[in-house]
């Protein structure tokens with residue numbers, strides 16, 4: 001989606017709410033390699049055990065837990081694959097946003113460019 005205030009960016013407060021938001025967490029082929037290595041499993045094992053087809057059936061997405069949160073969310077706000085998390089996770093909310101994001105995201109608005 002288009003970003004409404006290009007001169008404004010958001011500093012993540014690590015609330016973990018975006019990791020609980022139901023929906024796809026897309027992983028690219030390169031990210032699959034990095035995450036599989038981080039988890040010490042083969043890429044095939046990672047794909048079979050940790051991913052599903054995205055809603056549009058064009059990509060692979062990390063599996064959701066029954067409550068809709070990401071499989072790799074531990075506790076309130078700890079990402080089990082933080083050092084190799086997908087670009088989708090790094091880019092929210094400065095590079096992309098979902099409808100209603102401001103109601104759940106606790107990021108603080110600042111002037112200038114920020115990334116998670």
Ligand code: SF4
Pocket residue numbers: 018019025062070071072073074078079080081082085086089
């Ligand atoms: S991979 Fe990590 S940062 Fe991304 S949604 Fe899952 S828990 Fe959150």
Ligand code: SF4
Pocket residue numbers: 011012013014015016017018019092093104105106107116
């Ligand atoms: S991006 Fe927003 S919703 Fe996600 S952890 Fe940071 S403050 Fe919370």
